[in-house]
Amino acid sequence: MKKLALDAADIRILCALQKHGQLSKAKLSEISGLSATPCWARLTRLKAAGYIRGYHADIELSRLADFAQVIVTVSLSRHRKADFDRFEAYINGRDEIVDCIATGGGVDYIMKVISSSLTEFQNFVEDLHTEDLGIDRYMTHFATRQVKTALPNISKLATSNLK
Numbered sequence: 001m002k003k004l005a006l007d008a009a010d011i012r013i014l015c016a017l018q019k020h021g022q023l024s025k026a027k028l029s030e031i032s033g034l035s036a037t038p039c040w041a042r043l044t045r046l047k048a049a050g051y052i053r054g055y056h057a058d059i060e061l062s063r064l065a066d067f068a069q070v071i072v073t074v075s076l077s078r079h080r081k082a083d084f085d086r087f088e089a090y091i092n093g094r095d096e097i098v099d100c101i102a103t104g105g106g107v108d109y110i111m112k113v114i115s116s117s118l119t120e121f122q123n124f125v126e127d128l129h130t131e132d133l134g135i136d137r138y139m140t141h142f143a144t145r146q147v148k149t150a151l152p153n154i155s156k157l158a159t160s161n162l163k
Contacts, residue, residue: 004046009032009042010042011158012031013042021055068118069112070142071112072110073110073139074137075107076108086133087135096124098114
């Protein structure tokens with residue numbers, strides 16, 4: 001997909017959507033400092049170019065149920081494309097894995113796993129062992145409390161592209 005040349009108004013639109021989710025045409029144009037029609041045209045262009053992947057509600061999970069949050073680092077025994085593809089296909093099929101990043105350096109993947117209990121987490125780990133995923137080693141880190149969670153400051157990130 002072709003990368004658009006974004007300007008400050010586009011960044012204001014993206015920041016508003018990141019912070020507030022879906023907004024009415026009037027509210028988005030007010031926040032972005034544009035009139036409604038040009039604002040909506042820019043929003044349509046940003047969506048078509050793939051800058052906006054979707055809209056989500058930020059749910060407070062602890063109000064729904066107790067849960068276990070575990071950070072798992074994984075190192076694969078081999079580092080061929082097929083090994084990474086097999087592991088990533090498995091990971092993408094597991095609902096309890098809510099975040100997974102591939103890394104360079106000491107480990108290959110860092111995952112955030114949310115499960116309803118430690119017993120369910122243990123079942124997940126046993127499933128990892130059952131599958132032929134080529135895992136050499138893994139480490140678990142049990143989260144005791146959330147200290148910070150935030151979205152990136154896209155205005156600050158995009159500044160270098162606007163210069």
